[in-house]
Amino acid sequence: MTAMYIPLHPLKFKSKIVDQIEIYKNHFILSFTREPEERFMAGQLLALTTAPDTIPPRLYSIASAETAEESTCYQIYYNTTKEGQLSNRLAALKAGDELHRSSPFGQFIFPKSKSYFIAVGTGIAPFLSKIKSTDHFQEVKLLHGAKNLELLLGHEIFSSKLKKNYIPCLSQDSAYPGLFQGRVSDYLQNCDASKLPLDYHYYLCGSAEMVVQTRDILLSKGVPFNLISAEIYF
Numbered sequence: 001m002t003a004m005y006i007p008l009h010p011l012k013f014k015s016k017i018v019d020q021i022e023i024y025k026n027h028f029i030l031s032f033t034r035e036p037e038e039r040f041m042a043g044q045l046l047a048l049t050t051a052p053d054t055i056p057p058r059l060y061s062i063a064s065a066e067t068a069e070e071s072t073c074y075q076i077y078y079n080t081t082k083e084g085q086l087s088n089r090l091a092a093l094k095a096g097d098e099l100h101r102s103s104p105f106g107q108f109i110f111p112k113s114k115s116y117f118i119a120v121g122t123g124i125a126p127f128l129s130k131i132k133s134t135d136h137f138q139e140v141k142l143l144h145g146a147k148n149l150e151l152l153l154g155h156e157i158f159s160s161k162l163k164k165n166y167i168p169c170l171s172q173d174s175a176y177p178g179l180f181q182g183r184v185s186d187y188l189q190n191c192d193a194s195k196l197p198l199d200y201h202y203y204l205c206g207s208a209e210m211v212v213q214t215r216d217i218l219l220s221k222g223v224p225f226n227l228i229s230a231e232i233y234f
Helices: 087-091 121-132 155-165 184-190 208-220
Strands: 013-024 027-033 045-049 058-061 073-079 098-101 115-120 140-146 166-170 201-206 228-232
Touching: 013 073, 027 087, 045 073, 058 073, 058 121, 073 087, 073 121, 115 121, 115 184, 121 140, 121 155, 121 201, 140 155, 140 184, 155 166, 166 184, 184 208, 201 208, 208 228
Parallel strands: 115 140, 115 201, 140 166, 201 228
Antiparallel strands: 013 027, 013 098, 027 073, 045 058, 045 098
C-alpha cells in the first residue's frame, strides 16, 4: 500500500534488500533488513525511497509480522505503473542494494477482537501483518478483493487461519467457482445486513473510490459511522 509522503518522518535508516519477488506481472513483494531493536504495530507505515536527494519518499504499509522472532525483515507489497517514479526503481532493486527509510509510524492499528477487515489489491498489507502477528481469530473477519487468484496476497494464510471468516472475491477471474465472483462492493451490496455485525469495527484499505463506495454501502446496511476506519492509498 502506498500513500503520499508527509515530510515529518526522517529517513534515519539504510536497509539492505534481502529479496524481491514478482508475484504477478508488475506486482512485487520487497523484503529488506530490519534493525533488531525495532518494534511496530500491524497497520503502521514506512516512508522510503531509493534516492532521498532526487526522489521524494512514499509511504508503504508493512506486510510482515510484528515480532522480530517471526520476521527479521520488513516486507512491503507494491505494484508499478508507467508513471511510478519510485515504484519502478524499487522493482529494479536486487539483493544487497540499499534503500533509505524511516522508522515505523501511523495510527491505523487494530484491536485483538471484533474486527472486520476489508481490502483490495495492495491494501491487504496491513491486515496481512495483523494476521501473521496473532493467534486470536475467533472475532476477526476479512473480505479480500483482487482481480485474480495470483493477486490475492496471503490467500493461503488467511484461508488457514480465518477459515469461514475469510471471504475472497475475484473481480476478473471466474475459474474458481468456490470463490465469490465480483468486487467486494458487490459482495457487500448483495449480502444480508445480518451478516454485518454491528458490534464489530470495520477497517477499510484501498483506493479512495473503493473506500468511499464500501463505506457508503456499510452505512446503508446499518453499520454506525463511528465503527468505520479507513486508510486510503494512491
